[in-house]
Amino acid sequence: MKYRHFNGKDISQLGFGAMRLPTLENGEINKEESFRLFKYAFDEGVNYYDTAYVYHGGKSEVVLGEWVKNEGIRDKVYIADKLPTLQLNDDFDANAIFAEQLERLDTDYIDFYLMHALSLDKWNKLKELGIIKFMDEIRAKGKVKYIGFSFHDDYDAFVKIIDDYDWQFCQIQLNFMDIEIQAGIKGLEYAASKGIPVTIMEPLKGGKITQIKDPYTTKLKNAYKLQDVPTATICLNFLFDRPEVLTVLSGMNVYDHVVENIKAASNCQPGAQSEAEKRFLTDLRDYINGKATIPCTACRYCVDGCPNSINIPRIFDMYNDAVMYDTFERNKAGYDRMPSTGKDCAECGQCEDACPQHLTIMDYLKKVDEYFSANSPVAD
Numbered sequence: 001m002k003y004r005h006f007n008g009k010d011i012s013q014l015g016f017g018a019m020r021l022p023t024l025e026n027g028e029i030n031k032e033e034s035f036r037l038f039k040y041a042f043d044e045g046v047n048y049y050d051t052a053y054v055y056h057g058g059k060s061e062v063v064l065g066e067w068v069k070n071e072g073i074r075d076k077v078y079i080a081d082k083l084p085t086l087q088l089n090d091d092f093d094a095n096a097i098f099a100e101q102l103e104r105l106d107t108d109y110i111d112f113y114l115m116h117a118l119s120l121d122k123w124n125k126l127k128e129l130g131i132i133k134f135m136d137e138i139r140a141k142g143k144v145k146y147i148g149f150s151f152h153d154d155y156d157a158f159v160k161i162i163d164d165y166d167w168q169f170c171q172i173q174l175n176f177m178d179i180e181i182q183a184g185i186k187g188l189e190y191a192a193s194k195g196i197p198v199t200i201m202e203p204l205k206g207g208k209i210t211q212i213k214d215p216y217t218t219k220l221k222n223a224y225k226l227q228d229v230p231t232a233t234i235c236l237n238f239l240f241d242r243p244e245v246l247t248v249l250s251g252m253n254v255y256d257h258v259v260e261n262i263k264a265a266s267n268c269q270p271g272a273q274s275e276a277e278k279r280f281l282t283d284l285r286d287y288i289n290g291k292a293t294i295p296c297t298a299c300r301y302c303v304d305g306c307p308n309s310i311n312i313p314r315i316f317d318m319y320n321d322a323v324m325y326d327t328f329e330r331n332k333a334g335y336d337r338m339p340s341t342g343k344d345c346a347e348c349g350q351c352e353d354a355c356p357q358h359l360t361i362m363d364y365l366k367k368v369d370e371y372f373s374a375n376s377p378v379a380d
């Protein structure tokens, strides 16, 4: 395992994301298997474990806390946990939630504590609710070692949030596809310029990147003599190559993936990704981006005016995802579960009037509906 240095600490450059732990048929976390994966990772040098109040309905914190306690390794691992920010109303009580989290984790302190999934709007709302006092207090009392935030908004919002508090770290979504999305590479570099280390989430886009079955990927790998290197390894190396990264969180729930990712994290380091791997990723990115997708920016201006409550951006996102990542079956299942789809469009045209991208939404909805009505993807 290779480590990154932070405040006199060695943090494994691969972190264990506990948001998608192995589950049983009834949907509950498979504790035995989760413990096996945690333990293998720990024995191989992983010392950063990331959970959140909302993961697995709160059970992720409990299972992680139980494993750490059983092993007697509280002082040998760094636990990251997140304050939920989904319901920011006047009843929001950060102190009560934090106390509950310590109880679930069965610990006295949390190493890395994040405001979860901040957008600029959420950050402003949190400040109105007195979050700065709360953060200052839990830090001063030693209940939390480092305060940070995870982020889902655009680059400008990222800069505003970073500049607005004395953060000690932050967490962004980054992978070789999303270099200009959300905070992006620019955000990574901006945080580093302020001395703020960055933890990375979605390094494989929730596993989508590695599920591409496209023969083009195989052809590309052959061209760059990378046949024996797993795609996941190349994607992780893209992040290990960056010195600004503190740790890369992978939500691992399959033993072989843990083994594979640890192998990658034991080999690559800043500046060490091969030219062949870099060119493979550049070509793959161009290829995926070149597929015929719907240029919806998910601004949601079209949503409120729809008389039939059709979630247009969600539908377009499913289509784009299916086309870009060969995930037809999964997205078709999601589309079929939607309460209203393109079939319910009354062609009133309100959405098209509202769309700043001037998309021909009604035509696109028909196209998507035809696409998902088939039993397999039909070429455009």
Ligand code: SF4
Residues within 6 Å of the ligand: 305, 306, 307, 308, 309, 310, 312, 344, 345, 346, 347, 348, 349, 350, 351, 352, 361, 362
């Ligand atoms: S045209 Fe269709 S999708 Fe658009 S607002 Fe009207 S009913 Fe909704």
Ligand code: SF4
Residues within 6 Å of the ligand: 295, 296, 297, 298, 299, 300, 301, 302, 303, 312, 313, 354, 355, 356, 357, 358, 359, 361
């Ligand atoms: S208004 Fe246009 S760009 Fe915005 S979400 Fe709707 S379809 Fe997408």
